[in-house]
Amino acid sequence: MDLLGFTIILVKVLVVFAATMLGVLVMIYAERRVSAFMQDRVGPNRVGPKGVLQPIADGIKFLMKEDLVPEKVDKPIFILAPAILLIPALMTFAVIPFGSSINLFGREIALQVADVNVGVLYILALTSISVYGIVLAGWSSNNKYSLLGGLRSSAQLISYELAMGLAVVSIILLAGSLRLNDIITDQQGSFFSWNIFRQPLAFLIFLIAVYAETNRLPFDLSEAEQELVGGYHTEYSSMKFAMFFMAEYANMITAAALTVTLFFGGWDVPLLDEGSLGLFGTLLSVLSFLLKMAFFLFLFIWVRWTFPRFRYDQLMRLGWKVMLPLALFNIFLTAGYLTLKALG
Amino acid sequence: MSLSLLFYCVAAITIGSAVFVVLNRNAVYSAIALVLCFFSLAVIYLLLEAYVIAVLEIFIYAGAIMVLFLFVIMLLNLGKEDALPNLNYLQRATSLLLVLLFFVGIFIVMIGDQGLLHQPTEQFLAGGIYPLGEALFSKYLLPFEIASLLLLVALIGTVYLAKRKV
Numbered sequence: 001m002d003l004l005g006f007t008i009i010l011v012k013v014l015v016v017f018a019a020t021m022l023g024v025l026v027m028i029y030a031e032r033r034v035s036a037f038m039q040d041r042v043g044p045n046r047v048g049p050k051g052v053l054q055p056i057a058d059g060i061k062f063l064m065k066e067d068l069v070p071e072k073v074d075k076p077i078f079i080l081a082p083a084i085l086l087i088p089a090l091m092t093f094a095v096i097p098f099g100s101s102i103n104l105f106g107r108e109i110a111l112q113v114a115d116v117n118v119g120v121l122y123i124l125a126l127t128s129i130s131v132y133g134i135v136l137a138g139w140s141s142n143n144k145y146s147l148l149g150g151l152r153s154s155a156q157l158i159s160y161e162l163a164m165g166l167a168v169v170s171i172i173l174l175a176g177s178l179r180l181n182d183i184i185t186d187q188q189g190s191f192f193s194w195n196i197f198r199q200p201l202a203f204l205i206f207l208i209a210v211y212a213e214t215n216r217l218p219f220d221l222s223e224a225e226q227e228l229v230g231g232y233h234t235e236y237s238s239m240k241f242a243m244f245f246m247a248e249y250a251n252m253i254t255a256a257a258l259t260v261t262l263f264f265g266g267w268d269v270p271l272l273d274e275g276s277l278g279l280f281g282t283l284l285s286v287l288s289f290l291l292k293m294a295f296f297l298f299l300f301i302w303v304r305w306t307f308p309r310f311r312y313d314q315l316m317r318l319g320w321k322v323m324l325p326l327a328l329f330n331i332f333l334t335a336g337y338l339t340l341k342a343l344g
Numbered sequence: 345m346s347l348s349l350l351f352y353c354v355a356a357i358t359i360g361s362a363v364f365v366v367l368n369r370n371a372v373y374s375a376i377a378l379v380l381c382f383f384s385l386a387v388i389y390l391l392l393e394a395y396v397i398a399v400l401e402i403f404i405y406a407g408a409i410m411v412l413f414l415f416v417i418m419l420l421n422l423g424k425e426d427a428l429p430n431l432n433y434l435q436r437a438t439s440l441l442l443v444l445l446f447f448v449g450i451f452i453v454m455i456g457d458q459g460l461l462h463q464p465t466e467q468f469l470a471g472g473i474y475p476l477g478e479a480l481f482s483k484y485l486l487p488f489e490i491a492s493l494l495l496l497v498a499l500i501g502t503v504y505l506a507k508r509k510v
Contacts, residue, residue: 001361006395074372116395117395117473118395118396118399118473121399121400122399124403124407125399125400125402125403125406125407126402128403131407132376132379132409134405135411135414135418136372136376136414139372139414139418147418151415151418151419154411154412157411158408158411158412158415161407161408168391178473327371341482
């Protein structure tokens, strides 16, 4: 690989990393302001205009706090756990295309860090890894509440990952490829070629599973502050505690990006050929991607303050007895449709 | 050249973590080492340009099966170092014998018929998912179906055992 190509990849990695971190900051602010709005409060409005600098103040506060490691914890794993959670959360975005291609230095640059031909599988694999952070944090804390939180989280992951994977399978069947770019190309054209209109059932299952995967309400049973104090992060303080939160928001950002890519045409602007507009078209595609993502990030907060938490047995029943059969049924329908179409 | 260096590093990590799994007496640490082992195996698959297998290795083994393992270990609270019973001499001798047999088997295969070690064909080297799916549902259909039957039997057995206890 030549030097220019290497530089381009490095820049792309830095841009995506910085954008994710910025997204985390924006989400912390948005979560507090939107939740305040929904509860008829004002929310943080003192630091900077309208309180926009609040996340930075929070960050400085986290850094200044004493980093406490309780006496009877399993020290190596206790320290490692937040990193195990955060690293996959930051790695996942690498395969998601966030815009159409751009022409610079006489070569075409795809707005995506790595174009992997098993992109969907890569994302599913990494999201399934992040649960180790929660499970190990819960176990190493040597605290019953934390352990319960960790156990709940691993059981939850097993119940929801299957339904989520099967919902994605029907999308893969339609696109005929695991590459995220092919899935986006498959959805281009008119407004109704987006997968949400072609696969509404898969979308519903995927959306519910995403909330379980990111440990957000109504499925945040591993934290459940009313019953488990703070669940897996009860014993954590300072930057380690902050890392759990950064991971949660980074996961939400990736989940929103993945939902947009799989069901809402990715960076596609309906009824428009981005390639013919040059740089303007590229900017438009990035903007459309960001807007769609912003909606789903808002939905995360909206849902949080709308639905009560599921009880544990309800969550299991929903996962195994409702979502899994529905996802299988959906695959059956999709495969049947494709077979009939192939027969003519 | 740098790729072969990477291979030796990863191979060392794989073997090291595998040895750690066996020698460590803390079950949770063993489980984590096994996850590390799966990851470095996945890197070796990547070096062989078998991308699908690499990702599936992480997705299924590290992501799903080991999570269940960890779940069970934590539920039984096997983390304490003295929780594992000491094996008696007969058990030790048997396990040693079996390990030796296994390695002798590998050795015989390696020096004997080279054809037994399947070299990937051109088609497989593309690393795509199509040749894998095609092979699974045509050439290897019978083993595939038998494997699924085996899993079904295990599932029914588990349900039966769990029902009897309640």
